Amino acid sequence: MQHALDIEGEKIKPTYSGQIAFCAFCKEKVIGKCGKIYIWHWQHAHNANCDLWKEAETEWHRSWKNKFPSEWQEKIIKKNNEKHIADIFTDNGIVIEFQNSMISSSTIAEREMFYEKMIWVINAQTFKNNLITENKSDKHLAEIDYRYSVQRTSLQQYNSIELQNIKRKSKSLSSEIQNRENDLSLLKSLTDIFSFDNKNAETFVERIIKIWESENLFVEPSLVDITNDAALISKKPFFKLLGELKRNKYFLSVAIENSVEIEQLYKERADLEADLDNLKPALKEELKFVASQFLKREDEITQLSRVIAFFKSESEENDKELQQLKGSIDNYITTNLKILEANFDEERNKIIKDKDKLTLSWKHERKSWASAGAPIFFDIGDDTLLYKYPDNKVCVVKVIDFLHKYSKNDNKY
Ligand SMILES: [Zn+2]
Numbered sequence: 001m002q003h004a005l006d007i008e009g010e011k012i013k014p015t016y017s018g019q020i021a022f023c024a025f026c027k028e029k030v031i032g033k034c035g036k037i038y039i040w041h042w043q044h045a046h047n048a049n050c051d052l053w054k055e056a057e058t059e060w061h062r063s064w065k066n067k068f069p070s071e072w073q074e075k076i077i078k079k080n081n082e083k084h085i086a087d088i089f090t091d092n093g094i095v096i097e098f099q100n101s102m103i104s105s106s107t108i109a110e111r112e113m114f115y116e117k118m119i120w121v122i123n124a125q126t127f128k129n130n131l132i133t134e135n136k137s138d139k140h141l142a143e144i145d146y147r148y149s150v151q152r153t154s155l156q157q158y159n160s161i162e163l164q165n166i167k168r169k170s171k172s173l174s175s176e177i178q179n180r181e182n183d184l185s186l187l188k189s190l191t192d193i194f195s196f197d198n199k200n201a202e203t204f205v206e207r208i209i210k211i212w213e214s215e216n217l218f219v220e221p222s223l224v225d226i227t228n229d230a231a232l233i234s235k236k237p238f239f240k241l242l243g244e245l246k247r248n249k250y251f252l253s254v255a256i257e258n259s260v261e262i263e264q265l266y267k268e269r270a271d272l273e274a275d276l277d278n279l280k281p282a283l284k285e286e287l288k289f290v291a292s293q294f295l296k297r298e299d300e301i302t303q304l305s306r307v308i309a310f311f312k313s314e315s316e317e318n319d320k321e322l323q324q325l326k327g328s329i330d331n332y333i334t335t336n337l338k339i340l341e342a343n344f345d346e347e348r349n350k351i352i353k354d355k356d357k358l359t360l361s362w363k364h365e366r367k368s369w370a371s372a373g374a375p376i377f378f379d380i381g382d383d384t385l386l387y388k389y390p391d392n393k394v395c396v397v398k399v400i401d402f403l404h405k406y407s408k409n410d411n412k413y
Contacts (some may be wrong), residue, residue: 001023001030001041001042001057001061001075001085002014002039002040002041002065002066002073002075003020003040003042003070003073003074004021004022004024004042005022005023005024006022006025006029007022011024013040013070014032014041014042015032015034015040016032016034016035017019017031017033017034018031018032019030019031019032019034020032021042022052023042023044024074024076025050025051025076025083025085025218026044026049026051027043028045028046028049028050028052029045029075030042030043030044030045031043031048031114035221038059038062039059039063039066041057041062041199044277045247045404046249051083051084051085053084053085053111054085055099055100055101056381058100058119060098060123060125060346060379061087061098061100062068062403064087064090064098064121064379065098066081067085067399068088068090068356068403068406068407069121070095071087072088072089072090072091073087074086074087075088075089077095077115078112079114080176082114084111084114084115086115088175090406090407092115092117092406094117094118094119095115095116095117095118095120095404096114096116096118096120096121096363096406097118097119097120097121098121098123099121099123100123102366102368103368104368105367105368105370105371105372106371107368108120108368108369108371108374109225112344112372112373118374119374119375119376119377119406120262120369120372120374120375120377121377121379121385122369122376122377122378122379123379123381124378124386125149125379125380125381127366128378128380128381129338129361129384130362130366131360131361131362131363131378131380132360132361132396133358133359133360133361133365133386134358134359134360135355135356135358135362136358136359137351137354137355137357137361139202140351140353141348141352144344144347144348144351145278146211147346148340152337152340154334155333155336155337155340158329158333158336159325159329159331159332162323162325162331163202163326163329166234166318166321167322169318170318170319170322173311173314173315173318174295174315176306176311177311177312177315179308180304180306180307183304184301184304184305184308187297187300187304189303190294190297191294191297191298192224192296192319193220193222193223193232193294194291194294194295198347199295199298201291201292201295202286202288204287204288204291205287205291208227208287209280209283209284209287210221212238212242213242218239226290226291226294227267227287230284230289231286232286232287232290232346233289234279234282234283234286235280235283236280238276238279238280238283241275241276241279242271242276245272245273245276246269246271248265248269248272250302251265252265252266254279265280301347310393328344354393356395357389357393357395358386358393358394358395359392359393359394360386360388360392360395361392361394368375369388375387375388376388377397377402379399382398383398383399384397384398384399384402385397385398385402
């Protein structure tokens with residue numbers, strides 16, 4: 001200690017070696033030590049029963065205490081029939097304890113309870129290699145950048161499988177519709193040649209017979225295949241009879257009136273017409289058969305049209321579902337992206353705010369200090385302290401700034 005009481009009870013510092021004074025705490029005799037190496041101090045004459053909380057004083061203790069005003073040093077604090085010497089007691093009533101050796105967490109708790117408003121300065125010069133400090137903020141920023149980019153991507157791809165399924169269905173439906181529409185137009189081209197006859201076989205047959213029986217034998221090119229169909233067995237004899245009738249007409253037109261020849265020709269004509277009339281039903285049946293081969297496709301057309309209508313309604317439903325799903329997915333993504341970005345900003349800002357803080361890790365943790373409630377400063381030498389935040393982050397504090405803070409009427413730590 002650097003302070004003792006003289007005979008008059010005045011607080012004094014030693015001025016020469018061997019000087020006698022009395023301990024302010026235990027009233028025992030103390031002797032001045034004023035050498036060339038150590039800071040001048042008092043030492044108990046005998047192994048006194050002084051403040052048991054005080055460890056053997058070192059130069060480290062003395063030099064720290066000397067950084068503060070003399071009247072703040074070695075202040076005896078009495079409370080509930082208990083008293084202890086506080087290393088420093090500031091104007092603001094804060095006790096600063098300089099701790100050189102290891103102490104247990106129960107001792108830490110006991111002293112924090114007694115002093116109440118206090119801070120610890122721990123001599124870490126001997127174990128500073130045990131403290132690893134690193135600035136992890138860049139690493140943390142990169143980590144959250146990566147983590148959020150992964151989350152963003154997975155969110156943007158949210159539910160795309162379901163969406164893809166619907167899109168795939170939509171595509172296959174339109175190709176189904178397209179195929180059937182192609183079939184339909186092919187079928188329609190087969191029956192459309194009967195449009196003139198309202199796609200009625202009887203009407204068609206009557207029309208063709210009428211054409212054949214007329215002077216003008218022109219048949220539309222689209223019908224040529226039908227009217228030349230091999231199934232029309234009666235067509236050849238029918239045309240032969242038509243030819244004979246034409247010839248008969250010609251002979252009749254040039255024959256002399258009331259001749260035997262005319263009579264003959266009239267008879268022949270009546271026979272030819274009768275033959276034609278006899279042949280007509282068979283020819284009509286044959287024509288009807290050929291036309292029906294085409295016209296029976298009408299049923300297929302109806303059926304196919306029904307299938308197409310069904311697919312179209314299904315496709316409409318599917319499109320509706322697609323739009324709905326797209327809407328809800330967009331909504332979900334937008335909402336969650338907003339939340340994600342807000343979280344990202346918050347996390348990022350937190351790191352940026354603490355970016356000058358260092359992360360403290362111990363090679364071999366001195367667990368007792370983890371339980372301390374009061375602020376802790378590790379003295380790591382070179383006029384530098386590490387201030388430990390509750391989250392195990394630390395920041396570098398220059399001793400001069402530390403003194404400035406605690407010698408003034410404010411304290412931010
Ligand atoms: Zn004493």
